[in-house]
Amino acid sequence: MKPRKVRCYPGFASMLGRCNIEVFYTVPEMYLNKLFTCIECGEIVVIDFENPNVAGKTADQIAGDAVCPKCGKPLQKTIRPYPENFRTDDGQIGHFEPDSIIPPDSESLVKEFIELS
Numbered sequence: 393m394k395p396r397k398v399r400c401y402p403g404f405a406s407m408l409g410r411c412n413i414e415v416f417y418t419v420p421e422m423y424l425n426k427l428f429t430c431i432e433c434g435e436i437v438v439i440d441f442e443n444p445n446v447a448g449k450t451a452d453q454i455a456g457d458a459v460c461p462k463c464g465k466p467l468q469k470t471i472r473p474y475p476e477n478f479r480t481d482d483g484q485i486g487h488f489e490p491d492s493i494i495p496p497d498s499e500s501l502v503k504e505f506i507e508l509s
């Protein structure tokens with residue numbers, strides 16, 4: 393698993409008692425990069441579905457026997473689509489649906505995530 397720079401957009405999620413929780417999301421129109429999270433610790437990983445090694449597989453198939461780079465749990469059990477599911481630093485689980493309107497490029501940013509492949 394290697395770090396990979398990913399172009400994504402910031403989003404702001406709300407949950408009971410908290411708001412403005414920053415999350416990140418990719419849009420399928422740009423690349424076939426999709427973010428996932430380890431629901432046990434909140435680590436974010438990226439899968440590049442253009443990679444021929446992963447084509448046609450689901451995230452838990454791609455996780456295989458890999459463990460989370462942060463908490464060491466088997467990713468096959470803990471991987472969830474992100475930011476549809478996210479874990480906050482205080483251990484709550486939130487949900488965020490990106491707007492279907494894609495923001496302008498100027499709002500995008502580049503973040504580095506571990507690539508699962």
Ligand SMILES: [Zn+2]
Nearest residue numbers: 430433460463
């Ligand atoms: Zn983890």
